[in-house]
Amino acid sequence: MNTTWKPLIKKDLIGICILFVMFYAFWQIHYIHQSPWPIIKLVLSHFYLFIIPGYFLTLVYSDKIQRVYRIFIGIGLGYSSVSLLIYLLNLIFKINMLMSSKIIPIFLSITGILLFYFKIKKNTTEI
């Protein structure tokens, strides 16, 4: 399998980690009188529910869109797609959103990873 994606993923993961640390640090500056634990829980929730799934869903464009724009689009897509899917599952199958909200981010993240995997596989086959 083509290995050019490895440094890309490595850089992306470092980028996401930096984003996480900055996200926390900035909110700690904002919530200056708040102890760290609630802020950490809040930031983890944002990342688990929306930012990470959005990131994986846009991974397939890693060779086409500059990283910072891809992460930004991923954030928007995460908030939009996760909440839409929660809503639609409730609308169609009457599933309570607190149940589905914990599973949907994993499902969307796996979908994004699979899309990326098949794209690499296709590119490798073409080469």
Added chain:
Amino acid sequence: MPDIENNKISFAFIKKINLEILFLLIFVGAMLFMTSVFDGGKLVHDSPYQYVAGDMFFLLSGADWIADSEDVTKYPAYLAGGADNQFPGLPPLFPIVTAAISDLSGIANYDVLFHLNILFNVLIIGGVYLALRKINVPLAILGIPVSLLIFKWPFNYSITWGMQMANMNFFFIIVAIVIFIFLDMPGIFLIFGVLNAGSFFSHMRELITFGLGLGLYFLFTLVKRNFDWIRLKKTLYSFIVSGIIVSYYLPILRNMVKMNTGGQGSIISYCPAMTHVPHFVILNDIGLFKWLFILGICIAVIMCIIKKKITLEYLVILTFGFACIFTSYFCIVGNKTSHMRNFLPFYAALFIPLVLLFNPALFHSYKKIIAFFGSILLLLLVVTSHFPEKIGEYAVSNPLTWQSFDWIKSNTEPNATVLTLYGDNFYQYTLFFSMKRTIYETDRDAYIKSIQANTISPTLLTYKRYLGKKLVRDGNSLVDAGYGLANVSVCNVDYVYSNKVSQIAPIQEYTTNLLNILINEANFSKIYDNQLAVLLKNNDVGGSCFKERKT
């Protein structure tokens, strides 16, 4: 440090630092520190903090409902005046995001809701920056200090007055604008379609502004004889994706539009700024920046006309900028364009730097350094003249009110009816939905008239309260069932809730009298009270009541 060589000061060391990242870090840190004034620098509060208007509680009730709901096609009885068939007019996406984060983090819905307001404004600023960066880096850097105005009154209406849905949707719109630039890439129309469907379920008005922006863009490429067929095709594909996602609402879309326009059904109409309404934004609200803003728009128009070749990014951002300004003064789907007007600092962030960058040669050599110092200057201007101010800690709710609501939620029957009598802070009825009980709210004016007339009557003029409009879906149509204003006997409800303390002595005396009469002469008993609020239980609902009398 500056190098001093041959009596000349060299700032070459500045070039070695990534000024852009340094500036952004300082800017975001300063911005978030400044905005801590809105929540007192705390994430967790005892009750909704700085909730200035009823719309904040409206959305909070929505988040509470979504968290409990197993059927989002209708409101629970307590949000529907006891009925079980009310169509939810509330766009669901913002409440879903609020409830999901609250559930996972364990932080109360009301604190998450307020946090999201600030988050989405910050993300919008980031998005505006990234979009402008596609045109020019100094333009982007100079633009973001201007966007700080969003945290200054009257623009901070977007934070404390309940514009959360519009904020989230405007963020989606900014993301969609960025995606539009990349729309020629394979498959990205799917993301575009999902974003637009998300916009539909967040707050439709900004989506219509976005549609206008799309129309302007394609019109412009047509006029310039370089029509963008590829993006038009991909946009149409994305509409199919969005259409499938929102298909449940499509049959009643026309009804929804008609109701939101006050029955006129007009999509676009001229709406002059209503200066008598405090939170309505007018151009003067950006102070000295007004003239730069107007000049920037003129420059943008001239450049669009005279330039033969315009880059895609430039054209996309300008056309959407024009659409946003247009919809700030022309009503879209009814008369609530205040939402678009409140984003004026973001449009200013686009057009004001255009004035400063009119002569690009000026920035040729040291453009980043100039942009850096220019930004510091703009930042100082904004900080000194536009520093956000605190409005009021517990304007509508307070910890004592919230304690009483928590008690009611835990200790009364879910289908109980509660009549709310009087409280100095009871001027936003959406507050009461947090009890999660069916509400009859006493009309304040009628109540005060009774005090002035010195009469105490068991019959009170009350509103049977619904979350938003009382809508019922009948097949493919939506019916507005009207308001629930009616005279109600206090002895026909399950509970009476009131404040026992008032800043106004005659009101306190009257309310205390009425509560005592209910206990002594009707079948009520006190089952809860704290320093502020009291709850009486009716032990004989529909039974004998006291007689009307003079006080």
